[in-house]
Amino acid sequence: MALVVQKYGGTSVKDAERVMNVARRVTNTYKEGNSVVVAVSAQGDTTDDLIEKAKEINPDASKREMDQLLSSGEQISIALLAMAIEKLGYPVISFTGWQAGVLTDSKHSAARIKRIDTERIQTELDRKRIVIVAGFQGINKYDDITTLGRGGSDTSAVALAAALHADLCEIYTDVDGVYTTDPRICKTAYKLNDISYDEMLELASLGANVLHNRSVEMAKKYNVKLSVRSSLNDHEGTYVKEVSKVEKMLVRGVTRDNDCARIALCGVEDAPGKAFQIFEMIARKGISVDLIIQSIGDGKTKDISFTVTEGDLQKTLDLLEENKEFINAREIKSTSDVSKVSIVGAGMVNNSGVAAKMFEALYDAHININMIATSEIKISVLVARKDAEAAVIAIHDKFLLK
C-alpha cells in the first residue's frame, strides 16, 4: 500500500464526462489499496472566464481580489470531483487550499507555498477517505486567499506529495509524457521513459509545456518521484527522478521556442563596463535577457546582440530609444523573426563532440546559426523562424533517431 498524489489539469475535468473519467481513475488507484490525494485545477476555461468578468468591471483590479475571484474556480472543480467519486460509492472529501492547510507567502497571483499543515488531510486519509484538494491556491498569514500563478496546480501536487511523504506524485495531462521533441513537428519523436530533474527543468523552461518549472524545482528539492502521464489512456508515462537510468543517450530532448526576438546594438563604444550598464538598465525594467553575444571589438566600437521574449521587444526598444544618447550606438536593429532551438541532456557535459554534431546537423540542413549559448546540460542556437521546425527535425534525427 502506497500514498499516491495525483494531479489533474483543467482539460482533464473540463465537463461532467471528463470529471467522471477522473473519478474512475482516482477510485481505481484507491481500489488497489493506495491512499489517494488528488490536486485539481479549475475546469477548462473557468479561469479565463473569471478573468474576463473581472476585466469587464475593472482591468486594474487588485491582485488580492483577483485571487479571491479566481480561487472559486478550483472550489467548483473539487466539489464536482468529490460528487463524482461519491456517485461511484467511495468515501471522499474535498478541501479548498486553506482547508487543506496550504500556507503561502503574501505575493498575490504568484504566491509561494511556505508549508502545508497536513493534519486535516492526514486525519481524513486515516479514515480511508479519498482527499481532493484545490490546486493553485492557498492562504497567507492574514487568512487572505492567494494563488500560485500559472502552472500552480503542479506545484500544489508536488508540495502535497513532499509534505505527506508520498511514494509517488502523478501529474495527469493531455499528453502521454515527456517526448524527445514536439511530435507535432517531428514525426520520429518518441516518449522518454525517464528523465532527471535537471533535464526536465531545462526542457520545461524551453517550452516543453508539460510540467511547470517551479514544480520540478520543488520535486528535486524534496526528492519527490514524479510521473507525467495522460488522463485519457493507460500508457506508462515518463518518470522524473533524481538520476535517470544511465542510457547511451547524450541528448534527451530537442525543444523549439518561438517566443524570442533579437536586438542588435551596432557600433557601441568599446569601453569597460559599457555592456554591463546597458544590461543592468534593461534588467531594472524587469526584462529578462536570454542569449547574448558581443563582437570582439576593435578598441573603439563593438556590436552587442541579445534576445528577449517577443512580448518584451517593444518595451525594450522604447527603453533603448529613451537612453539612446547614453548607449550611443551607430544603429539599433531588431527582429522577432527568430526561434531558439535547444538540445538538453545531462550526458553532454562530458562530451565536447555534442556541439559539433549539432552544428553539423544544421549545416547539412542548410540552416544558418545566428547565436549560440551553452550550459552544462544544454546547447541553444538562434535560427530564422522559418528554419526552426527543420532545425528541430535535423537535430532530433541526428541525435535521437531510434
Place this chain on the structure above:
Amino acid sequence: MALVVQKYGGTSVKDAERVMNVARRVTNTYKEGNSVVVAVSAQGDTTDDLIEKAKEINPDASKREMDQLLSSGEQISIALLAMAIEKLGYPVISFTGWQAGVLTDSKHSAARIKRIDTERIQTELDRKRIVIVAGFQGINKYDDITTLGRGGSDTSAVALAAALHADLCEIYTDVDGVYTTDPRICKTAYKLNDISYDEMLELASLGANVLHNRSVEMAKKYNVKLSVRSSLNDHEGTYVKEVSKVEKMLVRGVTRDNDCARIALCGVEDAPGKAFQIFEMIARKGISVDLIIQSIGDGKTKDISFTVTEGDLQKTLDLLEENKEFINAREIKSTSDVSKVSIVGAGMVNNSGVAAKMFEALYDAHININMIATSEIKISVLVARKDAEAAVIAIHDKFLLK
C-alpha cells in the same frame, strides 16, 4: 456617522453594469461618512447553474459538497463588487463567510449562524475600508463550508448588523419595499412606510417574498432596524422595526399563497386522540400541515380537512394510503386547486369586527370560503384558486383603499 449594513441580492449584481450600480450606491453611503458593511448574494443565475452542474454528475451529492460548490457563487460576486469599488477609487476588502468569521452549526444546506467573530471586519472598518461579505455562507467548527439555505443572504446581513451593533440594516431588492398586497394582482396596492417585526413575519411566511422569515426573526430578537428598498432607484423603502407607527390601520397587508393543497379525510372514527395520531404521523415525515378543520362529528365519525404545500401533496397521499387501515376513513379526497388568502395586522387582535368585514368582502365578490384560520395578527381563508386574485382585490379595497 453611522454603521450601515447593506444587503444586495442576486438580481442586483447579475452583470457588470448592475455590479457597478451597487458599487456606486455603496460608495455614496460611505461618502456620507458612514462605515459600510455589504452582504452580497451570488450573481443572477449562478447558484442555479452550479446546481445544474452538480446534478449532471450526481443528483444525490452530499450536502457538504453541495455547500462547498455553491459557496463559490458568492465568492465570485464579493470579489467583483470589491473590484468595482476599487475602480471608483475607494478602499475596500472582500471576505468569504469564513474570512468574515461567520460561524454556523453543521446542518449543511440549511445551517444556522451561531455567532460572528467580527474582529477582522472591525479591524478593516477601523482602517476606513468598505467591507464586502459573502452572504448565505459560513463555516462550522470543523472548518467545513456551510450554507444557510434560501434567503440566507438576508440572514447574513441581519446577523452582521446584530454582531456589529449596526445602526441600520438595509435590504436592497428589486421592489420598492413592502406593499399592502402584490401590485401585480391589485392596482390599488401601495407601499407601507413601516411595519412591525411581527407583521413582517406573517407577511413573509405568507408569500410576500420580500424578506426571508429567519432574517426577520433574527432582526426582532436583536432589535436590528431593517429597511427594505430598491437597488434600482432612490425611493424610500419600508422600515421594519419593533413597533410600527400607530396608524388607524387594522390591516397592513393582504397576501395570496398558491402553494397549497387541501386533503379531506371523510368519515374518520370519532375517537379521542385519533386526529392527533394522524397529524403526528404526518409531522414525523417532515410534512408541515397548515390549516386544519374538523367537522363536529356525530360520536361515530367525523371529517378532517387540512392543507399542505403543493410539493408535499403526493407524499402525504402516499403516506395516508400506506396507513389507510389505521386511518380507516370512508374516503380520502384531495385538490391542489386552492389558494390561501390572508390579512395581516397587529391592530386586528383587539377588533373583533375584522373577520366579519373580511367575510363580507368575499361574500360581496361571490367567493366561497373553504377553510378559515385565525391568529392574533392574521386571518387566513382558503378559496378556489380561480377566485384568489379577485379575493385579494376585494379584501384589499375593503380594508386598505387609500
